[in-house]
Amino acid sequence: MVESKKNGRIMKGVGGEYTILLEDGVSVLAKPRGIFRNKKVIPTVGDYCEVEPSGDPDIPYVIVSIGERKNLLVRPSVANIDVLIIAVSTLDPEPDLKLLDKLLILCPKLDIEPLIWLTKTDLSRQKADALIKEYSDAGFNIVESSHDQMLPDEKIHEIFSGHTVGIAGQSGVGKSTLCHRLTGMDKIEVGSISERLKRGKHTTRHVELFPFQGGFLIDTPGFSSLDVDRIGLEEEDLLGGYPELLRIAGKCRFQDCRHTGELGCVIGESGISEGRLARYREFLDIIIVNSKKYGK
Numbered sequence: 001m002v003e004s005k006k007n008g009r010i011m012k013g014v015g016g017e018y019t020i021l022l023e024d025g026v027s028v029l030a031k032p033r034g035i036f037r038n039k040k041v042i043p044t045v046g047d048y049c050e051v052e053p054s055g056d057p058d059i060p061y062v063i064v065s066i067g068e069r070k071n072l073l074v075r076p077s078v079a080n081i082d083v084l085i086i087a088v089s090t091l092d093p094e095p096d097l098k099l100l101d102k103l104l105i106l107c108p109k110l111d112i113e114p115l116i117w118l119t120k121t122d123l124s125r126q127k128a129d130a131l132i133k134e135y136s137d138a139g140f141n142i143v144e145s146s147h148d149q150m151l152p153d154e155k156i157h158e159i160f161s162g163h164t165v166g167i168a169g170q171s172g173v174g175k176s177t178l179c180h181r182l183t184g185m186d187k188i189e190v191g192s193i194s195e196r197l198k199r200g201k202h203t204t205r206h207v208e209l210f211p212f213q214g215g216f217l218i219d220t221p222g223f224s225s226l227d228v229d230r231i232g233l234e235e236e237d238l239l240g241g242y243p244e245l246l247r248i249a250g251k252c253r254f255q256d257c258r259h260t261g262e263l264g265c266v267i268g269e270s271g272i273s274e275g276r277l278a279r280y281r282e283f284l285d286i287i288i289v290n291s292k293k294y295g296k
Contacts, residue, residue: 005051081166089118104240122148137273138244138273
């Protein structure tokens with residue numbers, strides 16, 4: 001009897017070989033059909049796929065189709081994320097709020113729910129409270145942790161249950177530590193802070209999906225930098241990352257107000273912090289310059 005096709009999900013991909021978790025809970029190795037290369041489609045961690053027997057005892061399955069993607073992050077390459085935990089440290093390393101805001105812009109564009117995770121709050125309670133106020137006032141969900149207190153079990157269950165969850169942020173803020181503590185898996189290395197550079201050493205070597213709490217956990221390396229001009233953002237995308245500005249939609253004197261000092265702008269009614277407003281305007285300038293440069 002010829003074995004039929006099976007449905008599964010790509011959990012890991014290394015050197016052109018993919019680990020597939022089948023619907024029955026069995027993990028198998030598979031290689032993609034050549035047709036994907038011809039169509040310039042690259043199977044990606046997080047993809048739902050269909051496999052069939054290959055006849056090769058070493059790699060017994062072949063990927064024959066890839067399901068429609070909810071979303072796709074290009075770098076790092078991962079598909080079908082429901083929630084993105086954006087990790088930010090209170091101190092050591094200094095919080096990269098520009099990266100945080102970029103990720104908050106990207107999430108609604110890709111239909112991903114963002115959750116800000118503020119780490120190392122024990123290092124400066126005053127700074128932690130200021131960051132929590134700034135982003136909670138903006139309308140974002142925030143959780144916090146310290147050296148002695150990780151995320152509560154009930155919050156972890158709420159975040160992960162039935163969802164595919166990615167973790168992103170600067171190196172050294174505790175992403176791999178969180179993955180290790182949540183799963184207890186030794187495969188995920190725990191990084192340390194470089195005392196000389198005061199920047200985290202990047203330790204995660206590839207994207208991998210782990211079954212967790214009825215859903216999946218992804219450790220997503222590669223988010224130590226994210227250029228606005230390289231992730232395809234348009235001017236209208238910016239507002240998704242700045243809910244404060246949506247509050248004043250239609251209130252300014254001019255309907256096309258960009259909130260950069262125009263006559264009759266009511267930016268003062270938005271409640272946006274000075275830092276977030278400055279970053280919004282910086283991103284807007286980049287997008288406008290690129291738009292003129294490439295004739296968009």
